[in-house]
Amino acid sequence: MWLRIDTGSGMPIFRQVAAQIAQAVQAGVLQAGDKLPGVRELALELAVNPATVARAYAELEQDGVIEQPRGRGTFVRGGPVLTEEERRRRLRAAVLLLLSEAERLGLTADDALRELRGALERRGGATGGREG
C-alpha cells in the first residue's frame, strides 16, 4: 500500500494509518466495497506491530469508514460514514482550532468569520449543509 509511516512525528502510528486510509476514502482513491489488506499482511508490509494496524482498523470501523465482517476481510464502507452528532462534534473542534489560530495571530473572531465567508465565495458559494 501507499501508506507512509513517520516515526517521531508525535502522532502514534495507529493514528497515522487510520488518518491516511480515511483520507484515501475521502479522496476517492479507496471506494465503497474495496478490500483492504488483512491486519497481519499490512503490518508485515509496513514493518509495524500488528496490534498497531488492528487498532487503526478498529478506529476506522468505529468511525464507519470500513467494515470487518467476521472472517471475510476488511472493506471500505459506502454511505454516510459518521453519525450526525459525531460530524457536528468534529466540526466544532475544527472551529475551535480556527478561533485559537486567529487569536494566536492577534486577529478577532470577526476576522475569522470574514475569512470563512470569503473562502466560501471563492469556492462557489455553497453555504447549505450536506442535505440541502
Next chain:
Amino acid sequence: MLAVSLHGLRKRIGSVEVLDGIDLDVPQGSICGLLGLNGAGKTTLLRLLMGFVHASGGTGSVLGHPLGRLPGEARAALAYVPEQPGLFETLRVGELMRFVAQLHPRWDQGAADGYMRSFGLPPGRRVRALSTGMRSQLALAVALACRPDLLLLDEPAAGLDPVHRRRYLQVLLEAAAAPERTVLLASQDLALVERACDHLALIHDRRIQVAGPIGDVLERERRLVVSAAPEAAGALRDLPGARSVRAEGHGFIVMGSACAKDARGVAGVTGVQETGMSLEELFWSYVEP
C-alpha cells in the same frame, strides 16, 4: 496473563544500586520495548529475567514461575539474544544450526530452515565471515527456532543497514505473532521500538518511569507551547500532570499529561498551543526534564 511481572525488584552490583524498585508487567503475546539510556540497567534486567544473576530484593515471576527458580522446561522456553551474541565463530552457519538442534529440546528444524531462507543466510559460510547484519539475523534465527515463549533481545538490529533491518523486523514481527509468544526488547532505537512494539517501558533513575500500551502512552502525553510571563513558571510546574517545564523564548514548553485548559487558566499565560508528543520527546522529558 502476564509473561513477566515484577514488583519492587532491586539489584545491587558491588556498591551500586542498579535497579531500585522495578515494577513491570509484560502481558503475554505482547512485544514490549524497554527504553533507557546506556547504563540504565536494561541489560541487567534482562539478565535477571534469564536467571543469570539474582535479584537483591523484590519479587517477580517469569512465565508463571517465580523469578530465578524456573524449572528446566520453562527455562527452555526462554531465549536471550545479547547485544554481542557469542556464536561459534569457526562453525559454518549450517553446522551451527545442527549443533543447537541437538542441544535444544524445543528446536524446530522447519522453522529454522524458513528463517535461513527469509534472511538469505548462506549455510556454508563460516560464522566469523558473516557481515554484522547477517550475524544479527543468524542470532535471531537461532533464538526463534528454539520456539521461545519469552524472547529477550538486547539492542536488536543495532548497526544494521535499512535493508537488513527491515527484513529483521519483518521476521521478528511474523514470529512474534504466535499468540503465546512474548518479546521484550531493550533498545535505544526509538524508531524501532515505536514500529515493532505494542507496549513500552521506560527505565530511568533505577526505576520504570512509564509503561503501558504504546498508543495509549503517546496519546496521554501532551506537549504544550505556552506563551507566558516568566512569573508563570511556578504555577505551570504545579499543573497536575506537568512533568517538565522549560523556559523557551517568551514562554515555556510543558511536557506531560497536563491539559491545555488548565494551562490557559494560569495567571500570566497569554496563549497555549497543544500538540502530541513523539516518542523521542517523551524519552527526553523523562531522562532530562
